[in-house]
Amino acid sequence: MQVMKRADVFFLALQMPTGTQMKKSKLVMIGNGMAGVRALEELLAIAPDLYDITVFGAEPHPNYNRILLSPVLAGEQTLGDIVLNDWSWYQDHHILLHAGYTVTAVDRARRTVHAVNALGESASAEYDRLIMATGSKPFILPIPGKDLEGVLAYRDIADTEAMIEAAKTLKHAVVIGGGLLGLEAANGLMKRGMQVTVVHVGDWLMERQLDDQAGRMLQKSLAERGMQFRMQAQTQELLGDEDGGRSGRVRAVRFKDGSEIPAELVVMAVGIRPSTELAESMHLHVSRGIVVSDTLQTVTDPRIYAVGECAAHRGIAYGLVAPLFEQGKVLANHLAEFGIGRYLGSLTSTKLKVTGIDLFSAGDFQGGGDTEEILMSDPYAGVYKKLVIKDDKLVGACLYGDTVDGSWYFKLLREGRSVADIRDKLMFGESNLGDTGHQGQSKAAAMADGDEVCGCNGVTKGAICKAIKDKGLFTLDDVRKHTKASASCGSCTGLVEQIIMFTAGGDYSAAPKTKAMCGCTDHGHQAVRDAIREHKLLSTDAVFRFMEWRTPNGCASCRPAVNYYLISTWPKEARDDPQSRFINERSHANIQKDGTYSVIPRMWGGETTASELRRIADVVDKYQIPTVKVTGGQRIDLLGVKKEDLQAVWNDIGMPCGHAYAKALRTVKTCVGSEWCRMGTQDSTQMGKDLERAMWRMYAPHKVKFAVSGCPRNCAESGIKDVGIIGVDSGWEMYVGGNGGIKTEVAHFFTKLKTAEEVMEYTGAFMQLYRLEGWYLERTVHYINRVGLDHVKRRILDDAEGRRALWEQLQFALDGEPDPWFETDKASVDARQFQALPADVSVIA
16 A cells, blocks of 8 residues: 555555556536536546546537637637537547437436437436536526517527528617627627617616726717617517517517517527526525535535536626636546635636727726726727725726736736835836836736636636646647637737747747738738729729628628728729718717717818807707817817708708718817917918818828917927927928827927928828828827838838829829718718608617
């Protein structure tokens, strides 16, 4: 007999006679999802020969990543792409998998599991240990019509395939539930070409993960992409197309206020419930889930374990992946007879990407009471940050748009350390505490081995480093395959690459840095621009066919970009496609959170007249516009205009379109200059008016703002604009690439100019260069950072002939460009969108 030590537990290992093999215990698992299979992976890693393993899975598939069903629905990935453990994995580990078998009964006295498949074929297995990994099931609203054809939940591959099939022939979809799952379903159906309305009972979207400000920003962003919303709406019943609405296929959703909206497909995404029916039939104790101890054993029967969404630990049933994987590790430890692991609960954070928008929340992000809040908000840049502090400790965080420091905030929250010494730098992120080194490499080096890198899969830095060293891994794909780090949502990819670089050194094989435009294609923005120019592609369909797009109609991310690249490259030949623009650019007004619009007429250089002001006042009174606001760009904003009144408001005001809604020239801000100011050296107002009149119909990769100051005192804030002009005694100074948003960027000094004609030519040439080389949604500051200021100077300052050509190209493109408020036919404005809806239909556009 030999005494051995495993972990910190002593046990006896009996010396077996030669040729004698110990009989393996029988382990059966009910459920073939992510949490249960992860527990098996952990078990096989530490005790590969301890059990004969049998798995029953209700779905006819191997284990797949349920988190990635949304990209499959959107057409960005295939079902094969999201499989985590293929059929061969079960064979290689000698696991008997009964795929497509639903367990109908468990005889605890005889320790036997009974199951049946769709064909009525039965299967059974005996167990010594049993794992309940039955997951959760979608909650279906108990309302009339819930059983109509076309009413689905969104939980598994079958649901996803049903929605994909429905989107081929149907037009109107309604998603009930404005949480993560509902929004992902709505986005996927939109990308499949359906018109989607999200119905949500709450005041704002994703209220479990976001506060009201972030939730409303998310709604605004999604509405701009064409998603429609009915907020604070309670669904009363679903109406069918037969038997007076009681049967057949769903045709409409009726709300408690009596209003209806059309619906040929209804997706219920109103939450999940632990799947406990089988456990209850086994007489296991169930309360919010199958009640388990710290070792994940059920409190009723220690031979039976529960893991994942079906388990209730200390009164909590977790739904996020990271806690479930933590449970799996403890369960495996106990099954392996180590006996040292304990699950004590999880402090959770949520890091998500909803339709391309990064979100993060952790802890008590709502705040209130005796907490303090640090806020940073820039709605135009799409960034919002909220940090909640109590007793000098970070207790909660909510991030929208910029989540790069989410893991750092979560670490501070989890450690409970005082942040008093870094409070003034806390909002600006970890990098603001000091130099993080080239590409953040020193940040990876500074991490402890126990620090979590991939929250989705519970992978630490130490696990990644060990895999790199032990298995000789040098690429991101290799690390994903062996550790699953960055294999789910992908938000930790950059950090994983830094760790590979730090660990593998010169052997690191970096992945190609070209980022695809979206999931519809592998091509980046530059490749698309080059193809349009080199092959004279003149329509979105031509681009999609030539470049072999995976989705035939593109998506809300790539269609606007491709449309812009077409009209900027071939301005007189490519036809602008209004349906490829965001809703603001289709309506030519800014949609507000209540569904009304804002109207901002153009005021040349911020200058107006008594006649214009009288017309504005008359319009405000006539159409009962509730709010009139002077903007920071020296214009007047009319807020609360009904959509059906937009055309009449434009006509009655009689002023040009201000393009305040568009990726275009917004404003040219000026000071009064030498005409009135005793400090002014140049006539900045006239220069601003001339610039604005020359370029006001110019669309660009992103919004563009100019400013002209009459002297170096810079009253018009020219130093933080895309183009800033400052009057000096000798003429003008030109600045480019400034930004006044949440991350203020001071513009680069570009050149000195003597005449107004030079200012016009150099500004126009720079704008045309940006229009031709900038990527869609790339501001001038980011464009310059990408191509380099020296490149821009070579093209504008050093090449006089090229500069004049660029200016002439811009003038050619803008010649005859219509005012969308008054030349609706020429601007391809669909007037039908402004027609009032029937009284019995209530839809937010």
